[in-house]
Amino acid sequence: MPLLLQRLVAAVAAAAPLRRYLCTAVPRPPWAMVNSQAALDASGAPSQSARALVDLNTTPCVSHLSVPARLVAPHGDDMGSLVGIVRGASCDGLLLLDFIDARHRPLWPHEFAAARGGVEPEGELFVCNPLSGQLVRLPAPGMDVPKMGSTSFGLLTQSQGSHGPPDRYAVAQLSKSSRGGGGCRRVVRRFLSETGEWDERPLVGELEMDPGRSMMINHEVLALGDRLWWLDVAWGACSVDPFSDRPERRFAELPRSSVLPVSDSPTLSRYRRMGVSGGKLRYVQVSHGHKHDKWCVILSFSLDDETYSWALDHSAQITDRHDPCYVQIAAIDPFNANLVYLQHGSAVIAMDLAKGEEIWRGYLAKEFVFQKLLHCSLLVPCVLPTWLATSHIPSAGTLSSNKADCKRKTLADMLVRIDKC
16 A cells, blocks of 8 residues: 555544544533532542542433542541532532531531521531532631521632633621620621631621511522522522622512411422522422312512512413422523423423423432432532633632633643543
8 A cells, every 4th residue: 555545544544533522522511400419429549639520411300419538538537427518509600518417417408497596517618610520628617606597608709701710709608706795796707719718797787677587598509690699488588798898788588479487397498499590580489279289380580689679470380180289399490581490209390481381301310309308409500601621710829820721722622521521
């Protein structure tokens, strides 16, 4: 065979795998429904470079997160009693993980009985990039503050540009502090990635809410705009800007017909959910008829960010020949406010509320259905921007590292990202 022809055949053979590789790559979904229970993987030796793994599935299938157990508990202490909880997701896809001792854990993942003087147990906090698997352990707060009346933590990110990887993040909770004398005061307890340290800032502003009632936080913490939102699905949402040195509280009460007396029922969040879609805070609830009725009504509201009032966007009725009382809310679509995902037994149903029609139906794994019944596990919507797999979690002294990384994209980088889809 002539030398030129040999080279040509070799070049074609080398290019063939690349063509097949690009053609068979599965597109990454724009978002995922992540199980709020983060699993611990006990296999493997301790390593500082250990990463989280995500069993990524296209919505409405459920994605599962696992974290190396030795990364959470390097010495193997109390590994069997640790429970991982996805506390929330940022608007750009980072997750906040909390690993707590199950022996001191509340009954439900997001339950916090503030009305009864509940205590949110201390845990190991991590910020996680679900696509790259990068994990950043936060230092212990190390502050002598009363734990009574503290909420769970939330994660908020900010970027210098309108679109792109975040430059900084804050992890925060609402708490109480007796520092400085003058009795106990409400504070924002926060960790800032810019400083790499914890601090506290007193809350300012008066809330237009019932002074004789305390919030029951029974929902994951949401991030929207420049604020974190702590939710009581029987009453309303309290929001704070954790980056501000003078954080101002705001309260958005639920639509009047949806406000209920104080409820610590962990199952209420199955039928009432909030989420972010189309740049707005959304509230969806399932209203059931009488016990023997074969229908239920789904109401969807959006919050006006100026007046803090709710507008009814959709009202759709579901009729089921079996038992509609088991219809629960799985998630609100972060890109299409008309779409809500419902769980009915082992089925997940994509419902177009604008048309009042079911557009898709799939089924959950049996182990997840059983886990949900046991622990009231929730699904946390997590958006997956195209740049997430190659971006880094911000840290002190690396304000703009992500911006530089986004510009250094080579063909090899693109192939690696496709391979990890």
